[in-house]
Amino acid sequence: MRIIKLEKKNLFPFLKIVSEDADLWAPVRKYKDRHVFSLIEDFSQIDLRYTRTIIPPRKIMLPSSLDMYTATEKRYDVNFSHVSKKILFGIHPCDIHGLLIMDRFYSQIFDDPYYSQARADTLILAHSCWPDEYCLCKSTHTHIVEEGYDLFFTDLEDYYLVWIGSSQGDDLIRAKPEFFDENLTDKDIQSFMDWGERRDKAFQTEINFAAMPDLMELKYTHPLWEKLGTACLACGSCTNVCPTCNCYNVTDNPVLNEEKSIITRQWDACTLESYSEVAGGENFREKRSDRLKLWYTHKLQAYVSKYGKPACVGCGRCLVTCPVDINVKTVGDALEGKDVDAFWNRLSREVTK
């Protein structure tokens, strides 16, 4: 670990140099205040005044649809065309924690080469952030990072403090050392401390994650779940936007007039009805309430028992995405017994009005 200083005007010139032989991905404004991670061709597209992207950065490692291999009867040809040298710039601490959870998940017991190869070729150049009313990351303690990045740029208005988190990160600095200042003054350190304190106070939303494993167990048959199930649209949006969701489906797609198939994996969601259906039509989770319960049990209880922390990084994406306000904040608060102001809680009143 080493911390150095970079003048703001030198940020894009530096990025240009280090991304010469790599695909650069960075936040770009899609419409209004919605941003996406995009492959950058023109640096003016990059918009660092974003809070969260619509889809988390795991899409860069594992695209929503990925051809795994081509099969004939006698041979299999693997496809790793999604693997290329990439730089992911502008990612925030919550999303780094999301990737750290993915890293552990995809490498445990059986290593998933489609993820791990893409991940190994991706450098993480993170950027500091400022919370809005949906950010929950202080509650999950994912508002700061200790690992999982190569460089981390903390925006102190006039300049950046740059954390070097890996030897690959250090190699990037060595490409243009004259941009960086090794000497931090007491004033620089003080501005960073002040910035951290101001940011800590800017968080507006919190939930009691520590209580969740017990509450999930105690309220497993609570009527709350039926209420959520009634409102849930089973659209799968919460899964698409969650940095720790990883489920996928696999399909065999025959190539016409050739004795071969392309085997493709596509993002799937446990909130969709077909998800747990087995041959013969038996479905172990026909009810929406049961599927929602799986989603929340897995993130707020199962992960805690397996890894000691929840699979929620507090990014707030489910809060801004769910059309009927079913999200980790409203569900968490409701589990705690609070009266929650959310569409799903007002549903019977509003629909019968």
Add this chain to the structure above:
Amino acid sequence: MNEANKSLILNNPFIPEPARIVRTYYLTEDVKFFQVRIAKMEKALSFDYRPGQFAMISVLGAGEAPFSISSTPSRPGLLEFCIRKTGVVTNAIFRLKENDLIGLRGPYGNGFPIEKMINKDVLIVMGGLGAAPLRSVLLYSLDNRDLFGRVILLHGAKRPAEMIFREEFFSLKDRDDLECLLAVDGDDTGEWKEKIGVVTTLFPHLKEIEPSNTYAIVCGPPVMYKFVLKELVNLDIPKHQILMTLERRMKCGVGKCGHCAIDYIYTCLDGPVFTYWNVIHMRELI
């Protein structure tokens, strides 16, 4: 095949091995038996598995699905499966003939805790297609007969024609080192000489069980579990010595696709064999 492709296949748990169907025939109207050999000889002989594990089988153009291995590792070289025609993949498998190729990868899952079962009595309760995974542990215990105490088989089917491995199990009745009780819900042939009724009607015919020294193994249709588990608990067999093997939708077999998740567990990694105690609090179990 270039070198890069070779190494990416080698470290890729998703890539199947071509395997050849050696024999196939109907066990019942909609269940077929498949004997399969992995095409590469060294891979066929090194395929090391435990009773209770499963494999992913794929058919070109149809897809891939998990199947319990019905053969026993005590008879290496050939793998056996009994498959019911229910969905896209199984329909495609049914169309295949002897000498046709399928894709196969595995073995996956935990399998039965054989080490813990050594010197214990083994009570196997199977209903319908539940015989598919349990035939492996049954044959294994018969091939290694000295390792176990009593071996007891209770097998139930709807009708005589629907009892899979009917002839095989009938021939086992002659062995004096196996207690074999068979039942059908109803006999439409008029020739059934064994018991009539659901599989639980066989329990009163059991010779006295020494519960603490017994491992019970159960597999069958969802409706069967509730009644069989009740009988086993009534016999005072400890819940952690009641083993069951579960079926779930699976797309990977290696803990990545998420489809087989139940509460805390992945059926493909933590299962498919669970003790009754493991799953007693899981409300969406069977």
